[in-house]
Structure formats: C-alpha cells, structure tokens
Amino acid sequence: MGKSYSVAVIGAGQIVNVHLEAIRQSERSRLTAIVDLMESRAEDLAAEFGAKAYTDYREMVLNEKPDIVIINLPHYLHKSTAIWCAEQGCHVLLEKPMALNVQECKEINEAAKRNGVLLAVGHMQQFFAEHVAAKEILSSGELGELVMINDRRYGGYFRESRPGWFLDKEKSGGGVIINLGSHSIDRIQWLTGSRIAKVKAILSHYGEQGDVEGSGSLFMETTGGVPVHLSVCGYTGAPANETELLFTKGSLRIRQRAELLMSKGGSYEPISVAKKADPFTEQWKVLLDALEYGSELPISGEYGQSVLAVVEAAYRSHVTGTEQKVELDSCSNSEYQISQSHVQHQK
Template sequence: MLDKGDLRVAVLGAGAIANEHFDAVQATEGLAACAVVDIDYAKANEVANFYEIKAYTDYRLMIQTEKPDVVAIALPHFLHKETAVFAAEHGCHLMLEKPMALSVLECDEIIEAGRKADIRILVGHTQHYMAENIHAKKIIQSGELGKLVMIHDIRHTNYFEDSRPQWFVEKAKSGGGILANLGTHSIDKIQWLTDSTVRQIKASISYYGSRGNVEGSGIIYLETVEGIPATIVQSGYLGASRNETEIIFTEGMLKLVTGESLWMSRGDSYKKLETVITAAPFELQYSDLLTAIRNHSETSCSPEYGRSVLAALEAVYRSAESGLEQVVY
C-alpha cells in the first residue's frame, strides 16, 4: 500500500532476483513498489500480480507513465548503461545491479548522467551488506588479530550449467565469464574489507566452457594501494563447490564463508563465530539508498566505487591477454 511520502520503486527485469528487490522494498519504510518491466510479459505479469503492481514490457513507457522515484536495474549487463542513463535523465534514483556496466567507459557515462540529473546511485555490490562480511571487517579494523598480511579468495561452481541463461556466456552481453560475474564479487570483497582499491594485477585465465565464448576459470594475484596482497582463484568447471575467503593476520586467521558463517583461528583449529543478522542484504541496500536520497548524500556503494571494480576487471583481462602485470586505472 502506497502511503503519502513513500518513494515509488520500479524494477527492470522480472527474473529471480526481482523478488528480492520487491521483498526488500516492502520491508523498507518509506518505499513502495509501483511497477515491473520485462520483455516477457508473462513473467512481468506474474510478478506484478504477486506484488499488486503494474506490468510493462517497455521500460521507457513505464518510466514516462509511472514516473517512479527509484528504478532498480536487474537486467543483463549489456543493458545497464542504456537503461541507467535513460532513467537518470528522467530524474530517477538508481539501484543498479553489479557489475555496474560492461566497461569503465560505460560507467563514466552513467556517472555523468547521474551528476547532471543530481540523482543518487547505489551499485548493488551485496558483499558490503552480508552479515558475516560486516563482522569480518569489524575484526580487521579492531586489530585484535594483529596486522593484516594477505587474503586468499576461492570460488568454484558449475558456471556452465544448463540453467544459466545464455547471455551470461556471450561476452558481448555479459562482459565476460566467471570472472566478470563472480570475480567482481571477489574484487569488491577484497577492496571493501581492506578499505582500499586494487592498484596492480597479474592474471591467467582459461576458456574451456561447454558453451559460449567466455572464460571458465582464472587465477589473479593483486595488490591494493595499501600494499595488501591477495589471490583470487575461480573455476566454473565441474568439481566440488566452494566459496571461501581466508584473511590472514600476524596473530591469527579468519575464514569467511559469505552468506553462511565466519570462523577464527588464533593458532589452533578454526572456531565458528556468532554473527548477528540485523536485516537481509537487499533491505540494507535499499535503506542505504533511501538515506542518501533523503540527506542528499552519497551512497556507501557509489558509482565511482562501482567503476573501480570494473577498472580492476579490465586489468585482469589485459594481463591475461598480454601475460604481463597491469596497473589499474
């Protein structure tokens, strides 16, 4: 139910993640859902009926008709820039799924459109809002395990499974394979945990996927501007699934299983820590965006930050192609 003063939110894309957006909107006081857009009207209508909102197949018509205050973009990556710029030009604040766009140049176009329209943009790097990640960052900042020495992040999953939509494995539409989709989560996690950005990268990748023309694995060595080294190892081929980040200090270690658990070792075996969950990650994102809109301030996951993740990803691909270490710019 829309109350006077609520900001109206529309979501572009009626895929599985649309429900997470609308559930978070419903749970956030001060926001109300108004519309959903998808080129597949049946999908859009199903979501619209469930949330009692309007369904559209044309995002331009929806924005011009509904005039939403906030547009959430949950579309294939190649559509992010086009839709974000149009929405910004019509005065809509943006909740923009990651990766922000296909390239740094596209990020710059979105940033400029947002600046001209004086709107707030939050790039949906959910790593910032996961309870276990927040807990891990507090431990890093506390210094209780000594000096942070290095980070090792590992992610294995069957990336080419039949259930993954085809656009994910077409480079022109996705921007890349497992590293563009999941590797950006890892780059973001490392940057956010260390309050730093990546300054240099050396990477090697492989292309043995069962379909498409994107990479299926990669190993990355990087250093942040603060001099913290980290490795990212990801495989999208068959094998045991893993999603773990080891954070290594001078006086102990953390093992972060994002979305599941956080463990600590002070020289003995890992022991599970109790983590307090205050709200779902998507709810925290929308609360963040709403606060920025009301205060006319920057979101905690700004478009400039989203651009930094794409800059690092581009350095990954340059390094893999050249065989040389690359500076991030």
C-alpha cells in the same frame, strides 16, 4: 510519516524477487511497476505485488514517473537503460557488475551527476553479516597487521538454467571474472577499506558453450600493499565461496552466508555473528538513507566503477601476459559521499 518513494523494477529475471521483497519490507518504498520483455513474467509478478506491468521501460518511466528504478537487465543493457532513466530524473539502483567496462561506467556516472540523481550499484555482499563482523575485527587491530588474502569462488557456471546471454561475451562482458569475480573484488576492497591497485591474471576458456572465460587465477595487490590471491572456477567440481585473511597475530576465514571463523593460533573457532536482515534489504535501507538523509553510500557508481577497473585490468593482463595497473582515477574518498544535491532532488 516520512517520505515514501515510488519504485519500478526493470528486468524480472532470476534476481528480481529479492529486490521486490526488499521494497515490500520497507515502509519508505512502494512498488509501482514491473517491466520485462516477457510480458507474462511482468504480469505475474505485478499481480502478486500489486503493481502495473509493462514490456517497455521507457513507456513505464514516462507514465509512472517513479522516484527510483532498479535495473536487473543483462549487462550490455545497463549503460543505455541507466543513462536514459537518469535523464528522466530517476534515481537508479543498478545491479552488479555496473556495466561492460570502465568507459561505460564513466558515462553512467557522468549522466547521474549531470541529472542530479543518485546512482547505486548492487554490491550487496557488503551487507552480509559475516562480512560486517569480519570488518569490525579487522578494524580493531586485534589480529595485528593484515599480510595476505586468499579468496576462492567455485561453482558450476555453465549450468543449463543459466540464461544464454551470460555466456555471450558481447552481452555479458565476460564470464566468471566479471560476474562472480566482481563480488570477490568488492568484498576484498570493502573489507580492507582499500582498492586493488595491480593485477596479474591467467584465465581459461574451456566452457562447452559460449565465448566467456570459465576460470581465472588473479594475483593482486591492494593500495595498502596487501597481496591477494583470487581463484574463480566455474567448472564442475566441489563448490566453494570463501575469503581467508591472514594477519601477523591470527587469521579469519569467512564462508559466505555460512560462518565466520577465527584463529589466534591452532585451529579455527567459529565466531558468533550479530544477525542482520537479508543483504538486499540492508542494501535497500542504505540506499534510501542516502536519498533521504544524504548519508554515505558505500555502493556508489564511483565505487562500482572501481570494481570494473579491476575486472578490466585482469582481462588486459590475461591478453598481454603482464601485470596491469588498475585505473584508480575515480577513487578519491570524497566521491563515495553522496552530495546533498541528491537529497534535495525533487522531480
């Protein structure tokens, strides 16, 4: 019988169920507590999943001493909650975006290192079956050299069901770029195995409520010199969520969670994609493997920081009207490898 980690979930809003399901699917984890300021939310889910309900995460951590906490809170609470939990010796899975800005990410990463705990960021799109298959084709060289990427994400951002804090810049850090664009930035960096190095961005602010951007057009360049055009639009219109990679000998089109298409000349043909578990379940497995065996953690805090560095550069570019270099100082490959100290960490 292997190790079984006790897990507590902090924040029981829109995203919580997929995490609860991932914990339930794994023999290596058991849910001990659910925390939410809204007592009834915590209580209802705790009853369903056989856990204890709390409204105060500090009280919960001190009482339950979970091995791992999953933080699903509004973005402005990520830093204080992650640092406090790390200081109590908890490993942390922090929902994306990692925090409001790069400075906050650095403080979170320093706290995790100082306390010898693992810190992961929920960039779960790395576990989409279409992304994994596309990365294999890209790495095989079958389509020649990658020459450009076009990524677009459209969908009604200002819908009524969206919790209000998302539209308040002080609480969310921004609008469609930090929230949805961070997924696109992650998938581009992860697929290409590189980092975004430069960004020129123009944003718009026509939302009917709140003070966050509703669209952004970003022209970027990877550290490998590949140009990337990213369009994110949150206004009313036809939804889209896709990434197109153009090579010297063909092209790939990923329609996220729908299909992968390839062309070697002529129209796109669908590619069969090996089935995978739900991406949150895959993410959870990778995190537990990193904890138990010290295996590579592609969603490390340093990686999460690299995504925020691109978001921050895009906001700077919009304000200054100039291309911005992305702060890359946290991006050496060795830092994506979780150190053995995490494996040996015992509370």
